[in-house]
Amino acid sequence: xxxxxIFGATGSVGSNGxxxxxxxxxxxxxxxxxxxxxxxxxxxxxxxxxxxAEIAVTAHDELxxxxxxxxxxxxxxxxxxxxxxxxxxxxxxDWVLSAIxxxxxxxxxxxxxxxGGVLALANKESLVCAGPLIHAAASRSGARILPVxxxxxxxxxxxxxxxxxxxxxxxxxxSGGAFRxxxxxxxxxxxxxxxxxxxxWAMGQRITIDSAxxxxxxxxxxxxxxxxxxxxxxxxxxxxxxSIIHAMVxxxxxxxxxxxxxxxxxxxxxxxxxWPTRAPLPVSPLDLARIGSLSFRAPDEIRWPALRLARExxxxxxxxxxxxxAAKEQALDDFIAGRIRFTQMSPQVESTLACLAGxxxxxxxxxxxxxxxxxxxxxxxxxxxxxx
Ligand code: NDP
Numbered sequence: 594x595x596x597x598x599i600f601g602a603t604g605s606v607g608s609n610g611x612x613x614x615x616x617x618x619x620x621x622x623x624x625x626x627x628x629x630x631x632x633x634x635x636x637x638x639x640x641x642x643x644x645x646a647e648i649a650v651t652a653h654d655e656l657x658x659x660x661x662x663x664x665x666x667x668x669x670x671x672x673x674x675x676x677x678x679x680x681x682x683x684x685x686x687d688w689v690l691s692a693i694x695x696x697x698x699x700x701x702x703x704x705x706x707x708x709g710g711v712l713a714l715a716n717k718e719s720l721v722c723a724g725p726l727i728h729a730a731a732s733r734s735g736a737r738i739l740p741v742x743x744x745x746x747x748x749x750x751x752x753x754x755x756x757x758x759x760x761x762x763x764x765x766x767x768s769g770g771a772f773r774x775x776x777x778x779x780x781x782x783x784x785x786x787x788x789x790x791x792x793x794w795a796m797g798q799r800i801t802i803d804s805a806x807x808x809x810x811x812x813x814x815x816x817x818x819x820x821x822x823x824x825x826x827x828x829x830x831x832x833x834x835x836s837i838i839h840a841m842v843x844x845x846x847x848x849x850x851x852x853x854x855x856x857x858x859x860x861x862x863x864x865x866x867x868w869p870t871r872a873p874l875p876v877s878p879l880d881l882a883r884i885g886s887l888s889f890r891a892p893d894e895i896r897w898p899a900l901r902l903a904r905e906x907x908x909x910x911x912x913x914x915x916x917x918x919a920a921k922e923q924a925l926d927d928f929i930a931g932r933i934r935f936t937q938m939s940p941q942v943e944s945t946l947a948c949l950a951g952x953x954x955x956x957x958x959x960x961x962x963x964x965x966x967x968x969x970x971x972x973x974x975x976x977x978x979x980x981x
Contacts, residue, residue, distance in 0.1 A: 596624045600682065600701050601692035603630035603637050605797040606715045606741065609858050610690045611640050613866060616875060620645040627681035629693070629701075632656065638663030645669070647684070650677045652697065679704050688866065690741070691716045694799055695922055696915075696969055699723060703962065706730040706738070713865035715741035717816040718922075722915040723965045724819030725958050738820075739865040744813055745820055746861035747839035747852030752821075755842070763823065764841040764849075765813055766833035767892065768793050768856075770804035773834065777896060783935040785928065793836040793856040799925060806938055807897035808921050814903045815914055825907035830900060832890045837879065853879055898939040902946070911956040912968040913946065919972035920945035927980040937980075945975045 597614065601607040607630075614623050625644040630637035631652045638660060641649035648670045651660050657673035664671050672681065675697075682689070682704035688711045691702045698716030703723075706712050707730055714720070719727055731738050740746045744765040752760070771790050772780055788805040789798050796804070803809035810830055817828045836856040843849045854860050855877045863874040894901050899921075906913040924938040933941060949955055949971060959965045 594622070594624045595688060596626050596686040597688045597690075598625070598627040598629075598681065598684065598686045598705070599690045599692065600627075600629045600678070600698065600705070601631075601690075601694065601716070602628040602640055603633040604692055604694060605795065605800075606692040606858055606862065607690065608636075608640075610692065610713075610862050610866075611644065613859055613863050613874070614644060617872075619643060626684050626686050629678055629681060634659045634663050638669075641669040642667050648672055648681055650681045652678055652693075675700070683708065686710055688713065690862065690865075691719065692741070694718075694797055696722055696918055699965070700962070703727065703730050706736045707734050709734040709736045711737045711739055711865070711868070713739050713741050713862065715862075717742055717812050718918050720819040721812050721815045721918045722969065723959050723962070724914065726962060726965065727819075739868055740820055741858075741861050741865050742813060742816060743854075743856070743858065743861045744840045745817060746864055747854075748817065748821060748842060750864065751840060751842040751850040751852045755844075757822065759844050759846075760823075760827065761843045761845045762827040762829055763817060763821070764829045764831050764843060765810070765817060766831050766836065766838055766840065767807065767810045768804065768834055768836045769832045770807065770809075771801075772805050772896075773832070780896070781934050781936045785931075788928075788935060792834070794858070796858075798929075802925060802928070803921070806899055806935065807892070808899045808925075808938070808942075810892075810897070811899040811903035811906075812918070812921070814900070815907060815917070818907055819914075825904060830892050832892050833887065835884060835887050837881075837884060837887055855879060898943070902939065902943060905946070909946075909950065909956070911958060912954065912964070913950070915959065915965050915968045916946055916949050916955075916972040917942065919969040920976040923973045923976035924980075927977070932980045941976055941979045944979055945972050948975055 625646040629650040650672045654674040660671040682701040685708045689705045692715040788802045841851040906917045920942040924941045927933045
């Protein structure tokens, strides 16, 4: 029986992963080693009981008693705190879903990679912050990394066994998020509630707001570079409001291979779960006759300056990815907390990048985890100071 773990099980991606495991037979089909969550203790305990996990871990020490109480009478062990998360990631499994949100997913992901097996990677922050460390950890242990972000899963599937030499470039699509059609002058007054709705995808709040600002797409562009080893100029973004085409691989001979599907994360998660084979998934088949038409437009970098920042980050290399991600996470915290306006997030991130770019060590590739964490902390401090 395959042994699996899910990090960030209580979130949007994690819950979809648990749903797929349950539908495939739950504990009769998979041996669940670890499920982890944050504050949603009832959901974590329910999932751990259903899948008969060995261990359930909350990231928050102070919630250990609540988790223990919620698991009382079951055989699931309860644990809490960042060290417990790392210990859980160190338990060998065949397949692990990395679906913690933010750079908090980096250390558990690196620890899981050191055990070998398959890492199904939703946590794009890991690759943006520390792509070279992620790849090095995988090559040391022989672990295989599979993409879970729908655009990257789409590229992976469209590429098949093609050689990268035959690829001219790739196109990743973007719905445009909540404010795609808003007049530009309205954006400064956008509220958190307005930014937290997505036209097509049901996702966690943070990535939904990042879709409205296109910081999510900016992260995905950098993720594509790190995941597939593409040059920055080979990654194009296309606004596609219907979210049916997720990505296209454009070949040197003028042909393009696109991946299409309903906007449902269970496809990409299930593809990574069943890889290298395919199995039926609870995803609606495409009905293009009903959809009728698909539309496309070029991205507008005045509306979405994050896309320009992504290109600057890729050109800078070194620690720019880690600084960009941490500054973006802090700017998002500041927007959610009402300290800054929606339109101030990009200038805040840009200012942090400009400020830290002058510091010694910024241009060097990350040598180790401690270096990445150092720049992550520095970027958060600098960004938080901007808002005050
Ligand atoms: P959610 O916010 O829905 O879920 C995040 C998960 O991480 C939850 O289990 C949460 O616990 C847990 N968590 C939050 N903070 C911490 C922390 N500090 N330490 C440990 N665990 C923590 O996020 P999503 O599922 O939307 O996104 C997860 C990842 O997948 C992100 O990297 C995102 O970019 C990526 N992704 C998401 C997609 C989507 O459709 N949602 C699509 C493609 C990629 P709790 O909720 O219990 O507090």
